[in-house]
Amino acid sequence: MEKTDIINIAAQQTSALYDWTFNVIQNAGVSDKLAHIVTSASLLVVAFGILYIVNFIISAIFNSVLTKIIKKTKTNWDDFLLKNKVLNKLSLLILVIIAQQMIPFIFVGFPNFTTGLNKFLNIVVILSVYAFINSLLKTGRDILRTSKAFVDKPLDSYLQVVQIFLIFVIGTLIVSILTGNSPWSFLVSLGAASAILMLVFKDTILGFVASIQVSANDSVRVGDWIEMSKYGVDGDILEINLNNVKIQNFDKTIVTIPTYTLLSDSFKNYRGMQDSGGRRIKRSIHIKISTIRYLTEQEIDELKKIKLLLPYIDKRQKEIDEYNSQEQVDSSVLVNGRRMTNVGLFRAYILAYAKHNPNIHQAMTLMVRQLDPKEHGLPLELYMFTNGTNWGFFEDVMSDLFDHLFAAIKYFHLEVFELPASDDLRHLLAEGNLISAGQRSADN
Structure with a gap:
């Protein structure tokens, strides 16, 4: 049985449930308009009850069982799943998907409202998927940081590039859902505005290029001591992001400079001295x-x-x-x-x-x-x-x-x-006075 057949069967069953509830309320002497409202409200209460039970089961599995297992393991990568709340984002995504499948059939009697609700839930699902993927990316970044090969690499810059790409994709999908047009038509319209986009994201693009160049040339790493007198920089690099570099000076002040300045301006890196x-x-x-x-x-x-x-x-x-x-x-x-x-x-x-x-x-x-x-x-x-x-x-x-x-x-x-x-001048003056006094005594 195909997926579409399963969805159609579920829709028929849900519609039958709505019709049965509507008939029961209508037979009680309620008008048709009020019967639709009471039916939707009743089914909405039932749906929230189901979502509450599902949330309770998921929380019990994730927070009680999986969390205890993760904390007992000797590996560190699963600890980053908890740190970045991957399980929480996954449970939220599951609840949103279930709600998306249930709630539209609750408002069968309100087709105009159902259309808007479907769009809203589709957008919520997309945002939930982004939150889940973003948590996974952060977990991957933290895992890579534990490796010696990546400890001094600008991983935050790479993460931000992927995040920007995902936000662009999500924005395209959301606009497509709201307008009802194909995502490709939106991308074609963006092509005409590419010059404006280049201007708006100039610093981001320059920062991305600088991050790649810095990483490829190994000219600077996280933890390096660098000096840039022009920007008042003289300390250790704490973080290299897509848009800026964070440096802690030796007086404990924090200085941030644009990432692309590592390419456009000269700086002194003391790593060679420290390694020697x-x-x-x-x-x-x-x-x-x-x-x-x-x-x-x-x-x-x-x-x-x-x-x-x-x-x-x-x-x-x-x-x-x-x-x-x-x-x-x-x-x-x-x-x-x-x-x-x-x-x-x-x-x-x-x-x-x-x-x-x-x-x-x-x-x-x-x-x-x-x-x-x-x-x-x-x-x-x-x-x-x-x-x-x-x-x-x-x-x-x-x-x-x-x-x-x-x-x-x-x-x-x-x-x-x-x-x-x-003191030197006073000493010379005193010697001059003594000589003058001796000459006067000799003259007398």
């Missing part, structure tokens, strides 16, 4: 140029007491002595030949200290170099990487390193450049 295991130190010590000079033998002997510097001084001194001996250098003039300078030994000490520091990454670039001398002195730049990427660890290592170097620089008869402070 080392974080770069790139900071300079500005040496006061007037304190740079050659070292005397006594000063060199004194610096040999520094354990880290002794091997370098011995090796360097041997090279210098051999060169000066071969060239027969006149040592009475210091500029002749080759000699050690305080800034050179200080640079060698910094390098040796860094190579013996367990918190400095020895497998990455490690050097101390001179930059162009400027109005703020001679910059000695430390270019190296810490042996870890944690922010607090990085700051501690860098602070300890420069604490030591600032304290050690005086042993090399060097000074760090500083702009004149108020």
Whole structure:
């Protein structure tokens, strides 16, 4: 027996039930119009009673039996069914479908009302189907998030694309039901308005393209630390949606930017630094140029007491002595030949200290170099990487390193450049006053 035959039989039985009820009420001396109203009301009460019983049975099965089974299982995917209320949406869909099959036959005596009611119930069924499918999609998203392959992928963007497509299909079906026209005629009319639709959904389309590009190129993931100064972004990505990206800055503020800006604007991603295991130190010590000079033998002997510097001084001194001996250098003039300078030994000490520091990454670039001398002195730049990427660890290592170097620089008869402070000016003024007072005393 085909489905249409079953529906026709059910319709005949329901119509017979309506006619029987109508005849019983009419025989009681009720007018035809009132008899139709009482018949529909009576059958409506019966229908609600049936729906209540069905709802009770479904709830007992879903909430009592299936829920307990799901909670006892060791798998996680079925827990997401409860989280996204898939069973609730399914029970609602079942009730709506049963109501759709029952209620129109209750109002047999009101054909105009039945037509509108059928349209309304068809729309409710479509919306219930969408709610059920949407819950399943959310469940699929949550299940994929538990996989390492998808934990950093913009799954919300893909979900929203599917949701937009479903909403478009549902909207087409609803308009078709309300107008009584074929869905294809509605789609043809939309073709003429495609330019307007492109303008309305411009950000959504750009966001969708950006999400695909970002995922395909693996340029950014959920959890990455990115920096975009233009938008005040400096923190970790919490979520990548179809229309926007949510970032939590390190001051705990939340910034949202359009997804397509990840393609249209440049940004800095610190994932490479975090994956490498080392974080770069790139900071300079500005040496006061007037304190740079050659070292005397006594000063060199004194610096040999520094354990880290002794091997370098011995090796360097041997090279210098051999060169000066071969060239027969006149040592009475210091500029002749080759000699050690305080800034050179200080640079060698910094390098040796860094190579013996367990918190400095020895497998990455490690050097101390001179930059162009400027109005703020001679910059000695430390270019190296810490042996870890944690922010607090990085700051501690860098602070300890420069604490030591600032304290050690005086042993090399060097000074760090500083702009004149108020105390310096007062000191110069006091010295000038003393000189003037001494000259006046001498004149007297």
